[in-house]
Structure formats: C-alpha cells, structure tokens
Amino acid sequence: MSGILTTTIIENDVILSYIKHIDVDLVGFIPGAVWVGSNYRNYPVIIDPVFFDFLIVSLEMDGSFTPNSNLAPVEWIKVIIIDTSNTTVINGNGRSASPQQVVLDELAAAGVDVTIYKQVAAYYGLQD
Numbered sequence: 001m002s003g004i005l006t007t008t009i010i011e012n013d014v015i016l017s018y019i020k021h022i023d024v025d026l027v028g029f030i031p032g033a034v035w036v037g038s039n040y041r042n043y044p045v046i047i048d049p050v051f052f053d054f055l056i057v058s059l060e061m062d063g064s065f066t067p068n069s070n071l072a073p074v075e076w077i078k079v080i081i082i083d084t085s086n087t088t089v090i091n092g093n094g095r096s097a098s099p100q101q102v103v104l105d106e107l108a109a110a111g112v113d114v115t116i117y118k119q120v121a122a123y124y125g126l127q128d
Contacts, residue, residue, distance in 0.1 A: 004081075005052040014082040014103045017045055018117040019056070022073040029115035030056060036072035054079060080120060 009015070020027045021036050028034030030043040039061075046055040056077065058066040084099030097105070104114065112119045121128070 005047065005054060007049065007052075009081055010047055010049050010052070012099060013084050014080075014100050015047065016080045016082070016114055016120060017054075017056075018078045018080075019043060020075045020077075022075045024072075027117045029117070032115075033061070041066060041072065078117065080124070080126070082124075 017030050018027050019030050019034055021034075024035060024037045026035050028043065031045040033040045033042050042059040042061055042063075044057050044059065046057070047053075048055065058071055060066055082103050084103055107114055107120070107123065110123060112123045114120055120126075
C-alpha cells in the first residue's frame with residue numbers, strides 16, 4: 001500500500017481490511033482471528049504513520065509468529081478506505097462525534113456489519 005496511505009487518511013478516514021485464503025470459503029476481517037482451513041490464525045494489522053505502510057502479520061493463536069513453512073496461501077487482501085472529509089455530526093449531548101465514528105454509525109444504522117466484506121462492498125457498490 002506504499003504510496004496510497006497519507007497522514008490524512010491514517011488520521012481521519014475509516015480503513016477496513018479483509019483477507020481471503022485459497023481453498024477457504026470464508027473472508028476474514030483483519031485485524032483479528034481468521035480461519036485458515038485447519039485452525040485460526042491471528043492477523044494484526046500495523047499502519048506505519050512514518051513510512052505509510054500497511055503491514056499484515058500472521059501469528060499463531062498463542063502469539064508466536066507463524067513459521068514461513070506454515071503460512072496459509074492467500075488468495076487476496078482487500079483494503080477499503082472510506083473518506084470522512086465531509087462528515088461531521090453533533091450527537092444528542094452536544095458533542096461532535098469523530099468522522100470515523102459517524103461513518104461506522106451510518107453503516108451500523110444501515111444494517112451493515114463492517115466485519116463482513118460482502119456487506120460493505122454491496123453498501124458502497126464495490127465490484128470484485
């Protein structure tokens with residue numbers, strides 16, 4: 001993702017990421033625990049604000065790094081960046097909500113579960 005991320009995106013926008021492994025019908029929401037066909041693996045996501053990199057690491061559920069020989073083959077990784085530059089809402093107590101929270105609340109109100117790629121893609125009209 002080098003060259004795509006900026007300080008403005010990292011600090012202000014909603015960044016959702018998903019992973020699909022070969023031979024596994026499920027799409028996993030990351031960061032989080034993802035089924036890789038025989039067991040779960042934890043996939044932390046690191047967004048580096050200095051080099052603007054998006055890093056994904058495969059960890060065993062005990063927190064140890066997954067050995068290269070055990071890495072599950074990845075079919076695809078998708079990152080959705082939702083622009084929040086025109087989003088501001090004052091909530092009921094007179095405080096303004098963060099633009100990121102406004103977007104997440106909008107998705108939830110529309111019945112979209114952000115952990116399910118197909119729901120987010122359908123809501124925004126994204127095509128595979």
